[in-house]
Amino acid sequence: MWNSTKITELLNIQYPILQGPMGGGFSTPALLASVSNAGGLGSFGAYTLTPEEIRQAGKAIKEVTNKPYNINLWVNDVDKTLIDYPSEKIEKIKQLYKPYFDELGIPLPDLTADIPSKFEKQVEVLFEINPAVFSFIFGIPSKEILKESKKLGIKTVGAATTLDEAYALEEAQVDAIVAAGFEAGGHRPSFLRPAQDSFTGLFSLLQQLKAKIKTPIIAAGGIVDAKGIKAALTLGADAVQLGTAFMVTDESGAHPLHKEVLFSGALNHTTVSKSLTGRMGRMISNKISEGVPFEAEVLPFPLQTKLIAPLRVAAIAQNRTDMISFWSGQNNGSLKYHSADELMKSLINETSALLNR
DSSP states (O other): OTTOOHHHHHHTOSSSEEEOOOTTTTOOHHHHHHHHHTTSBEEEEOTTSOHHHHHHHHHHHHHHOOSOEEEEEESOOSOGGGTTOOHHHHHHHHHHHHHHHHHHTOOOOOOOSOOOOOHHHHHHHHHHHOOSEEEEESSOOOHHHHHHHHHHTOEEEEEESSHHHHHHHHHTTOSEEEEEOTTOSEEOOOOSSOGGGOOOOHHHHHHHHHHHOOSOEEEESSOOSHHHHHHHHHTTOSEEEESHHHHTSTTSOSOHHHHHHHHSOSOOOEEEESTTTSSOEEEEOOHHHHHSOTTSOOOOTTHHHHHHHHHHHHHHHTTOGGGSOOBOOSOOTTOOOSOHHHHHHHHHHHHHHHHOO
């Protein structure tokens, strides 16, 4: 049977279908529960949350499901370049965005580079919650954290954008590795080399990893339907992970405008840009990503996020979709399910029909 794999056995789930752990308010207990209760693995992206907010999310999740689920964090959640970052450079880069602020009639925000990491405190709360799975991107947690995860029976899942990163994750003895293809929406979670050195498509990356890596592999990037699942499993993936297809469902925390744009049927061309957060991510091309070239210097993460935040709020209030940054994977032209429950049923039934012929 197609749904019996190393990942389903490892994570104690019925189907090798994982919901991408979207941070930034996109994840909700309702979305997670829809996937987990249907036999997949629901996920909760928590990297932006305070430890107390994660604790509250854990309580809310346990009220809606008793199935396995995943909490995702960022190992590297503050760029090292923020240390002693010069204030004059902050002001210089702010001026690059001033025309957009002026167009929306709002002032540039006051910014400080004093932003501490939350990761270790977040992990402490994650251990309290004790989810079935702890996934992470932008690096590998310390040996102590991985050892404690194992002690608590929490399975660990890291993301790799290159074979070298997969080697590093396997050496750290994580339980599974996400092969993060370049087609995926959101941040490119590279951690050994700059993100622009990891422009490998999912199917090429998947085959590289399967040839060299013994750890179970989860395919992510551009998969939105049963045909994509079949292709990934045929190439050796032990599971698949879908992001954009779940992000547009009613259960997701994405803004209604975001969902409307992706469901519009328009030609939603995507691009990779640092303009939204300071780290490279795939999004729908807009006025800002086109006006601020990729090679332009932006503020380090997450300071760039704090610069763009009021711009996003104003753009939404003024319905300026040309200036709102919408995350999206490359394969966004055939999205059709508004209900996460219906999406899961479709993925399960149609994949079964394709693979059990």
